[in-house]
Amino acid sequence: MSLLVDLEKDFGSFSLKVSFETEGGTLGLLGASGCGKSMTLKCIAGIVTPDRGRIVLDGRTLFDHEKHIDLPPQQRGVGYLFQNYALFPTMTVEQNILSGMDRKLSKSVRRQRLEELLARFFLTGLERRRPAQLSGGQQQRVALARILASQPKALLLDEPFSALDSYLKWQVELELMEVLDQFEGPTLFVTHNRDEVYHFCSHVCVLEGGRSQPMEPVETLFRAPATLSSCLLSGCKNVSRARRAGDTSVEALDWGVTLECTGPIPADLSHIGVRAHLFRPAPQAEENAIPCRVLRVIDNVFTMVVMLATPGGATGFSRLRLELEKEAWAALGNPDTLFLHAQPQDILLLRDPH
Structure with a gap:
């Protein structure tokens, strides 16, 4: 029917x-x-x-x-x-x-x-x-x-x-x-x-x-x-304006970094997204790592939510959200700065139909 x-x-x-x-x-x-x-x-x-x-x-x-x-x-x-x-x-x-x-x-x-x-x-x-x-x-x-x-x-x-x-x-x-x-x-x-x-x-x-x-x-x-609105409605908290930087790389304009990704980059790429629970905190710089400054740590019932500031790009100051297990955050020693690593397959390539 x-x-x-x-x-x-x-x-x-x-x-x-x-x-x-x-x-x-x-x-x-x-x-x-x-x-x-x-x-x-x-x-x-x-x-x-x-x-x-x-x-x-x-x-x-x-x-x-x-x-x-x-x-x-x-x-x-x-x-x-x-x-x-x-x-x-x-x-x-x-x-x-x-x-x-x-x-x-x-x-x-x-x-x-x-x-x-x-x-x-x-x-x-x-x-x-x-x-x-x-x-x-x-x-x-x-x-x-x-x-x-x-x-x-x-x-x-x-x-x-x-x-x-x-x-x-x-x-x-x-x-x-x-x-x-x-x-x-x-x-x-x-x-x-x-x-x-x-x-x-x-x-x-x-x-x-x-x-x-x-x-x-x-x-x-x-x-x-596939689109910016779909990404936001699905609950993704980390989104940046973006443009193609190479065959498999994109420039995150709001985060001030260039990231490697997988899959074909849409000709009409407008944004990228990374889900908060898919970022991996890294102690030092590495490929696909974004240097960040910790702004605030929020203690949820089962997880920790960490709000961070990126170096930003043309827009300057930009924020990111990281969610991870409490034990994982405690193991980092409550740092003031850290790097957020994004796996290439976890980068969402988005279009904005409007």
């Missing part, structure tokens, strides 16, 4: 241009706030009408500007989980779930499906409660049960954990994983959290400034992101 999305929408000060196709499973839409993730879901659900393009779910056209097709939300077969869950506050759990079912079904079938959903989402015994009497996790389970009651062909999840306290999140994550494992259609998972993408998604599409980047496997995003 596939979902094809190719749409454009002009809002004046902001324009959306998104294109991707997923064959099923969970696709993450990853991006910073305001990049167009939620608006993309609204266009797919039929809440917002695109200016151009088309949306096709399982071979059925939901929207096609040229053919003048624009199905209303209730005919699209799409389940949309809003950030705030959008439960009816005056309805009970039972009534909220029943509201998602086809009213043409017989009373006995609706009752049977209700009982199945209550049991599946661990809501048995809460049937008469209203949303205000439920925890955040319980509200989300009711919202998911209501969505699945309509037997949708696709799920749209808009930052499903944003309304939850951190102590509830891990439990609800496990419950949602079980739901998605059993769902046969495509799921779009909107988030700005890299960990959520890693936990839930097989593929990811990065959005920046209303533009989608090519869809890629999640492991590629973390192992070898």
Whole structure:
């Protein structure tokens, strides 16, 4: 079962241009706030009408500007989980779930499906409660049960954990994983959290400034992101403007050094990145080592975070972040200066499409 999305929408000060196709499973839409993730879901659900393009779910056209097709939300077969869950506050759990079912079904079938959903989402015994009497996790389970009651062909999840306290999140994550494992259609998972993408998604599409980047496997995003925005969203803390210095070397303009790397250097190289845990502290200068001055040492629960100043390049002062085990930092003797060594294969070669 596939979902094809190719749409454009002009809002004046902001324009959306998104294109991707997923064959099923969970696709993450990853991006910073305001990049167009939620608006993309609204266009797919039929809440917002695109200016151009088309949306096709399982071979059925939901929207096609040229053919003048624009199905209303209730005919699209799409389940949309809003950030705030959008439960009816005056309805009970039972009534909220029943509201998602086809009213043409017989009373006995609706009752049977209700009982199945209550049991599946661990809501048995809460049937008469209203949303205000439920925890955040319980509200989300009711919202998911209501969505699945309509037997949708696709799920749209808009930052499903944003309304939850951190102590509830891990439990609800496990419950949602079980739901998605059993769902046969495509799921779009909107988030700005890299960990959520890693936990839930097989593929990811990065959005920046209303533009989608090519869809890629999640492991590629973390192992070898191709663009600056993908690199930053994947959690890389150390990024420098860069330019090609040779067949296998790059000049890190913000770090004031030239580094050897592996792999072909993109013709449109704009930046490089090195993840904080992949730097290796070295006591003296060596190839691919950056001389640094220690600015601050932060004691985390399990690791040490070391903030350092580099010699800088044309921009002068620049900072780097190093993360390592506490024992490894203690073995260095709390130095004031050190060299950070980067393995050639750990240098991320990045483009900036903008």
